[in-house]
Amino acid sequence: MKKIIVACGGAVATSTVAATAIKELCQKNNIPVEILQIRMTEIEGNLEGVDLIVTTMRIKKDFGKPYVNGMPFLSGLNVEKTEQAILSVLQG
């Protein structure tokens, strides 16, 4: 079971879009995941056992965990590249 943090400003709108996309991606590739959808300000307190952090905005801080920017799930540009990046973290 891989644990993924999906975060945005309010943990409602953009992170739901990204979380749904990631859930479907993992299902398709048979990767069991647990998705933690939270506000960006809650990342710091939820890092334990996390395999990947995805945020829908750019973060400049390094949390010491693999990170992928999830903005392409919103804009629709470069989605495939982002999916590849996520898969390579989860499968690697």
Place this chain on the structure above:
Amino acid sequence: MDIILACVQYFVDLGAAVMLPIVIFIVALALGQSIGKALKSGISIGIGFIGIGLVIGLMLNNLAPAAKAMSANFGISMNIIDIGWPGSAPMTWASNIALVAIPVAIIVNIVMLTLRMTRVVNIDIWNIWHFAFTGAIINIATGSYILGIVGVALHAAYAYKIGDWFAPVTEKYFGLEGIAMPHGTTGWFAPISVPINWILDRIPVIRNIDINLEHFQKFGAVGDPSIMGGIMGIIIGILAGYDLRGILTLGIQMAAVIILMPQVVKHIMAGLMPVSEKAKSALQKHFKNSTFYIGLDCALLLGDPAVVAASLLFIPVTIFIAAIVPGNQILPFGDLPTIGFFIAMAVGVHNGNLFRTLITGSVVMFMTLFIANQMIGLQTTLAANAGQLKAGISQVGSLDQGGSPVTYILTQIMHNTNMMGLLIVGGIYIFCVICTWIWHKKQVAELNSEKNTESDTTVSAH
């Protein structure tokens, strides 16, 4: 005819938690989703409404009596709870304007794109609720559904222009190329930062003050919403004169409200996904040229470190301002964890300078609270219509979107109840918008001349 009306009435009386799942199920099927997916979307939106009802109940039933006791103890009048956008958005989606607002906002966008009045292709369907809120409030104030829809269209058109005007800031400061923020919260306040920036640039000494954000990073733990909610609850409990048990209970309850709110509201968003995905792909197919900006949620700005620092700073500042706004009845609460929405674009306009952001933000919060107080009556009706008013709670308010000057000005123009309020808020706000327009022209000219000097061998055809 009577039978049809009775059927419609019965359907509406089912309440948002039952009616919207049926509507979304039908809409999702019509948009070509499978039965399974359509069913899941429908039920998901219902779950969101049941959930937000529970959390709002937890908040109002416990925080409201404490706020009343606190107000009585100190002779202040902050006894109406700010339910925040996590409270306002669901009651807007439950209103009779909301589902019509989505196609209206998209049509306005397409018309403006076709007429070259905007470059923003808005694919941020969730935040159409801001425009719908304006429409729903106008509908309640005037009793006219048509005027409500006109309100949605006007607010949407204005938001797209805001997206255009601040796209250079989005690109230059936040580094989001090709993206605009036609957003109801960050959007409306952004023009206020422009004249303030201009004035501050012309005051000796003050214009040189630049506060760096590193000082704020050590307060990281307070920025965690659960800790912040707990502290807020405990402080209000103490001020309310509760005993130790009451104080600690309120602390944990408010931490729970802050954490559970997005956890339940996100199901509403998940239910809207089939609609928003469809709208997104249709808009992208027709307007994918690079001369367009993609309109996205300004949640994208909240990751910037200076915005994070400013958001922390504005939790206490907003409560302080609430205490000094004359006649203020609203206790800021629901919007505090995402207070950054109000100030994010100011951080960009002020180039990350927290001193200037503090000034702009204070003006913004003062104006927001002033307006939100006048919106209490209309917002309470909206809440009652959505079935979210709890027993014993007579009134609710919100900073986002009840405190928006755009909603306020449009409502007052269509149904005037406070001429002075309209003239003051309208006057200040329109002045800021005009300044923004002039400033935007300059920004575009600067960007163009920069691009021209970079590639002066290219012959420009314009």
